[in-house]
Amino acid sequence: xxxxxxxxKFSALENSEELAFLSYIPHGDVLTVDHTEVSPxxxxxxxxxxxxxxxxxxxxxxNKTIDPQCPFAKSVIEKTxxxxxxxxx
Numbered sequence: 001x002x003x004x005x006x007x008x009k010f011s012a013l014e015n016s017e018e019l020a021f022l023s024y025i026p027h028g029d030v031l032t033v034d035h036t037e038v039s040p041x042x043x044x045x046x047x048x049x050x051x052x053x054x055x056x057x058x059x060x061x062x063n064k065t066i067d068p069q070c071p072f073a074k075s076v077i078e079k080t081x082x083x084x085x086x087x088x089x
Contacts, residue, residue, distance in 0.1 A: 010054045022051035029064050030088050033073040052076040059086045
């Protein structure tokens with residue numbers, strides 16, 4: 001599985017086919033995660049959580065915070081203590 005980041009979106013690719021993505025909207029120092037989608041054939045394999053980890057790592061590297069409006073991303077961040085440092089206050 002390859003991951004790509006472009007146009008405010010992290011994608012999970014297999015053989016150049018996008019099978020999952022997480023999109024966000026940048027607002028100054030805040031990344032608003034608005035949608036996560038995983039292909040049914042990948043559900044339950046942790047790909048969504050890996051995409052959330054990608055946006056968390058990106059936010060840290062850019063000194064930004066995350067406002068998780070997407071229910072899936074919000075749930076992953078709330079259940080993962082090591083991701084909570086990037087939550088927007």
